Amino acid sequence: MDFTDVSLVALRxxxxxxxxxxxxxxxxALGYTQSAVSRxxxxxxxxxxxxxxxxxHDGVRLTAGGHIVLRRAAAALDQIDATARELAGLPAEAGTVRLGWYPSAGALLVPRAIAILRRTHPAITVISRExxxxxxxxALRAGSLDLAVVASAPPFRPPDAESPHLELETLAERSLYLAVPATHPLAGADSVDVTDLRGQRWIASPSTRDQxxxxxxxxxxxxxxxxxxxRDWLAKLHLVAAGCGLTTLPASLLPAVPPGVRVVAxxxxxxxxxxVILARLPTPLPEPAARLAEAVRAAVIDVSTPPPRPG
Structure with a gap:
């Protein structure tokens, strides 16, 4: 093997x-032609x-050798980026953190976490994506994210089986609720039976290969x-308010429920x-990422509200 002539472009x-x-x-994503990527x-x-x-037929998957190269490439690229920041004279507490988040976390949790970080560590820049x-x-495995706020449903298996195992921190565990129009027959009680949901019209996200x-x-x-x-949870809730159907509701979105929507168990x-889980690679976090992780934990507490009591 000879990696002496491998370019940073190839690694990226x-x-x-x-x-x-x-x-x-x-x-x-890179703005290249497919033939350039292939080369x-x-x-x-x-x-x-x-x-x-x-x-x-459905894309590409890493081979065993690919996993090894990816792990080393991600570490090398991170070191190159850290060197560039140091040469630019950025202080240790400054820097850029790359955060990923699952769709419903973008309504309240992520904006509040970034707002908290801006108050406590204004020199840190956050780049985020859903x-x-x-x-x-x-993206965590590839080294293009530092932290990810992800969701998990029973039986709460790890999100992948690759090694090394990701560091997974459970930030909250809450019930799933149902959002119904305030004028809907099911809106009169604090809870409904699952059999009452037969024959209802639904507002849902499109299914994809990943989701x-x-x-x-x-x-x-x-x-x-x-x-x-x-795809957008707030769009779903406003469609519910307009009487267009029912949708499920993560507890983290309870504070964002608009008028005209009734939440029931x-x-x-x-x-x-x-x-709600904070995921990262099992390596020491750089100072900026550690400060963002603290802000995410604080934001989870900030957006928490007592759920409605079942009737």
Whole structure:
């Protein structure tokens, strides 16, 4: 193996492909052509003298050698970026932190965490992006995120089986609720039975390869009638307020419920709990990332409100 002629561009391209899982998506994210991305990957595989990617009909997957190169490439790129910051004369408490977050965390939790950090450590810059939990985990592995706020549902398995295991800190565990229009027949009680949900119209997110459809009550024993699809949780809630259907509601969004929406608990069936988890690689956190992690913990407490009591 000879990595002496491997360029930083090739390492950055490989990291992006490892995260995006398709050459097309990586090329779009980097502003390159797909052929340019292919050439960079080919140069890296020649240096490694082993295939780094398994080409499949639905994209690419890392080989065993690819996982090794990704881990080393991510560490090398982080060191290069840290050197650039140090040469720029940034103080230790300054710097940029890259944060990922699952969709509903963007309504309240992430903005409040960033606001807290700005008050306590204004020299730290946060760059954030939304994504599904699988996509955020891949980004952590690829070294393009420092921290990720992810969601987990029972049976609360680790988000991936790769090694080394991610450091997972449970920030909160709360119930899942149901949002119904204030004029809806189900809005008259604090709780409804799961059987009352049959035949209802739903507002849900589109399902993707990475993310199952969100918004329909889990385990519903019929094919759901989905009247509207929306990725944004606040859009879903305002559609509920307009009388367009029902949607599920993570407890973290209770403070954001608009007028015209009634929040109820659901009885029967498995207990639907959701965890908010702070995920990162099992390596020491740089000072800026550690300060952001503290702000995220404080924001979780800040947005917590007592849930409605079941009737």
């Amino acid at each position: 391209v490989f990291r992006e492909v490892a995260e995006r899982r398709t050459l097309t998506a990586a090329a779009a 960079q990957i080919a140069s890296l595989e020649r240096a490694a003298r082993t295939p780094l990617l398994e080409r499949r 994504g599904s939990t699988p996509a955020l985990v891949r 199952e459809r969100l918004g329909v009550w889990p385990g519903l024993d019929e094919r759901p009638d989905i009247a509207h699809t929306a 659901v009885r029967g069936g498995p207990q639907e709990q959701r965890r």
